[in-house]
Amino acid sequence: MSKIPEFTKSVFNLKDLPTDGTTEIAFIGRSNVGKSSLINALASRKQLARTSGKPGKTQSLNYYLFPDKYYIVDTPGYGYAARSKKDRDVWRGIMDEYVSGRDELTAIGILIDARHEGLENDITALEWLVGQGKPWFVILTKIDKVKQKDISAHEKYLKAEFSGGELLFGVSVVSGIGVKRLSSYLRSLVAKK
Numbered sequence: 001m002s003k004i005p006e007f008t009k010s011v012f013n014l015k016d017l018p019t020d021g022t023t024e025i026a027f028i029g030r031s032n033v034g035k036s037s038l039i040n041a042l043a044s045r046k047q048l049a050r051t052s053g054k055p056g057k058t059q060s061l062n063y064y065l066f067p068d069k070y071y072i073v074d075t076p077g078y079g080y081a082a083r084s085k086k087d088r089d090v091w092r093g094i095m096d097e098y099v100s101g102r103d104e105l106t107a108i109g110i111l112i113d114a115r116h117e118g119l120e121n122d123i124t125a126l127e128w129l130v131g132q133g134k135p136w137f138v139i140l141t142k143i144d145k146v147k148q149k150d151i152s153a154h155e156k157y158l159k160a161e162f163s164g165g166e167l168l169f170g171v172s173v174v175s176g177i178g179v180k181r182l183s184s185y186l187r188s189l190v191a192k193k
């Protein structure tokens with residue numbers, strides 16, 4: 001097996017999910033929140049996952065195999081305003097089926113832009129997540145753009161409003177803050193399995 005993280009496959013149809021039984025952790029979050037960028041930072045590879053300044057770049061479930069033997073699954077972003085309602089319903093349908101039926105899925109990380117507290121789309125996603133009954137955790141992204149006191153306030157808000165989730169991680173792929181800590185946490189989740 002490769003010692004460096006590798007792209008494995010893109011899944012457009014749930015019948016094509018990997019069948020090798022490897023544990024997986026999915027990242028969900030609004031379009032443009034930084035999911036693909038974070039996967040690159042965790043992998044220390046700039047171009048592993050494709051990123052874009054324009055929202056809506058990732059359109060499938062993308063599997064990345066990490067050397068500690070787990071997949072990180074990049075997912076299409078939600079809340080992309082230019083998308084039709086039908087598209088949003090498709091997201092919901094795919095994610096419901098994927099999350100409820102996937103035994104390999106150990107935990108879900110929801111990425112939230114540290115700058116934007118309480119966005120409607122994030123609230124909807126957090127409520128959905130709480131209802132899934134899978135372990136989940138929050139990652140606040142782009143913390144290079146905010147002050148520590150705003151991060152603390154955002155964390156306090158999330159803890160007060162949404163129960164059952166794990167620790168909150170603040171990350172920035174620009175400064176690199178929080179990436180190592182998150183990486184250790186992901187490994188600990190897989191080790192528990």
Ligand SMILES: Nc1nc2c(ncn2[C@@H]2O[C@H](COP(=O)(O)OP(=O)(O)OP(=O)(O)O)[C@@H](O)[C@H]2O)c(=O)[nH]1
Nearest residue numbers: 032033034035036037051052056057058077172173
């Ligand atoms: N300042 C700053 N910008 C970031 C950070 N992480 C991501 N970005 C920028 O945010 C934009 C979107 O990043 P992506 O990683 O493509 O976002 P995504 O969540 O994968 O988006 P979709 O695939 O559309 O769902 C890019 O322009 C990134 O450079 C960060 O930590 N700090």
Ligand SMILES: [Mg+2]
Nearest residue numbers: 035036057058
């Ligand atoms: Mg993406």
